[in-house]
Amino acid sequence: MSVDFEDCEACINITNDQELYFPDGNLVILTRDEAGNHTYFRVHQSILSKHSQALSDHMFPSSSPNSREIHDGVPLVEFQEDARDLNIFLKFLYEPFAAPLQRGDPDIAFKMFGALKLADKFLIEPLKDTILSYVREDWPQTLQGWDEREALYARRLKNSPKSIMDDVAPEPASVIRLARIFEPQLLIPAFYHLSRLPVNAVYGQPVQGSRSSRGVRTHLLSVEDREKAMVGRERMLRWFTDRLEAASLDTWQCSGGEACHVHIFWRVAVLHRSVIRSVDVLTTLRSMRSHKVERGTSQPVEDVVCPDCNARWDQLLADARRDFFDSLSTFFPNL
Structure with a gap:
């Protein structure tokens, strides 16, 4: 059965991924966003399957009927994940030595969260370990390590006169979200950082125009997270x-x-x-x-x-x- 979207007015935007739609691919992955936009990835089953049996089983379950939906002449499988996260995840599998990770990027916990969840879902432990190793660098477990990272962020800011601190230093809410699922030991330093920020600190918006002020993605924090930060602040001052x-x-x-x-x-x-x-x-x-x-x-x-x-x-x-x-x-x- 073929899929025809020519008369589908509800589909606002139907596109092929610009980087991961290979003409010789033997499988198409479809993902949709909340607005109904469609993004297609045409990939090679053999490349994806060698990284994960769980991923292979998801794409070609043994219980599936012989008759499958077809798109552009090859079988179609639908994923629920965001197209950007799927793009990053697939890049890791296709080009592990040119992965979309940059050493020193302070926002890895936010950018790679979706790809990390996919790696966890399909049991690709080496990919999980790689992403988490980058995140750990910004949240050391020793005082010496903490001081070294703080000094590094200060140097980055000094050397980037057009930047603000959020451009060069990690943000706590995205790390807390990640740490709750994958790396609990990062919660303590992340909450310490959160506790020292003003309650009105917003990511990307310097407080009173100060380049050195740091913000937080408030939409990623729960009410309980805010309460824990406030309790921690009170206990620190008392100590x-x-x-x-x-x-x-x-x-x-x-x-x-x-x-x-x-x-x-x-x-x-x-x-x-x-x-x-x-x-x-x-x-x-x-x-x-x-x-x-x-x-x-x-x-x-x-x-x-x-x-x-x-x-x-x-x-x-x-x-x-x-x-x-x-x-x-x-x-x-x-x-």
Whole structure:
């Protein structure tokens, strides 16, 4: 039986995929979008089948009758997936060494989500592992790795004066969506990143015009995701406050008898204020090792602290950063 769409006015757009419609292909895959548009892929059963028996069985099920729908002279099978995702998926199978992945692309979790689901559906583990390996690079599990990635994004932004941070750094909602299904360990760093963003942060729209601000694809987040981020934010701030109180910084004593405690007092005040403003404990603790405080003005002021007290202060912040990172899982339980 042939398929004839010449009189089908409901089909708004009927096209062949520009890259994956081979004249000598022996199978046509049809996919439709919500608007009714049709996209056809003409492919080779042998190439697809060698990657996955599950995919071969889906295209040519043993229970199917001998009489199948025909399009352009070859059997037709329909997929429910989006045409763009199917295009990416098939490119992986046809050209594994020229796959549509670019090292350093910060948006892989969003762009490759559909292809990853197809790889999972048809049990193509090497393709799943390849895509996930790229995503993992942007969400390290160590503090050193986290700092290195943050420094990398800052360099990318500096070297791309026409870009905003969302162009060069990963976005958390797409990673959370992916991680819930395929890579749960990525949820903790992704939720930390989400928790430090303003509630009005929108992907691709810098807050107050700041190139360095980062956004989120809010439509990918559930109400529960937002609530978990808010709870995590509250727990982080409480942890930070408790940590400073436990350090007894208000009774700081200089071993050399200098008036270092006055300057330490100012540092603590600025540290509190900066964390409340940014809700980014890791970045704030790192930046406060510069030994400069604002003291309520717009201009940094170099304080005068002896070398011994500076070393103690730096060690205190370094220990706090390490312990804070190691405690991230306690801020976001039940993910």
